Amino acid sequence: MSTEGRFTEQEARIARYRLLEREVTDPLAACLLHDIILELEADLQKDREVTKRALSAST
Numbered sequence: 264m265s266t267e268g269r270f271t272e273q274e275a276r277i278a279r280y281r282l283l284e285r286e287v288t289d290p291l292a293a294c295l296l297h298d299i300i301l302e303l304e305a306d307l308q309k310d311r312e313v314t315k316r317a318l319s320a321s322t
Contacts, residue, residue, distance in 0.1 A: 270307065270311065273307045273310070274307065277303045277304060277307065280299055280303065281300060283296055284300065
């Protein structure tokens with residue numbers, strides 16, 4: 264899978280969790296989903312930074 268495809272897949276996963284977070288009525292579930300979203304977003308940002316550095320180093 265290409266790097267861009269992997270990022271797109273992660274972005275889609277984040278969007279699904281955001282939708283679930285808005286739809287749940289249980290406060291604990293909403294809190295847990297919010298934490299999952301924060302972790303996924305942090306992982307995505309980290310992956311993008313690593314990829315950017317790797318591409319910069321290869322040129």
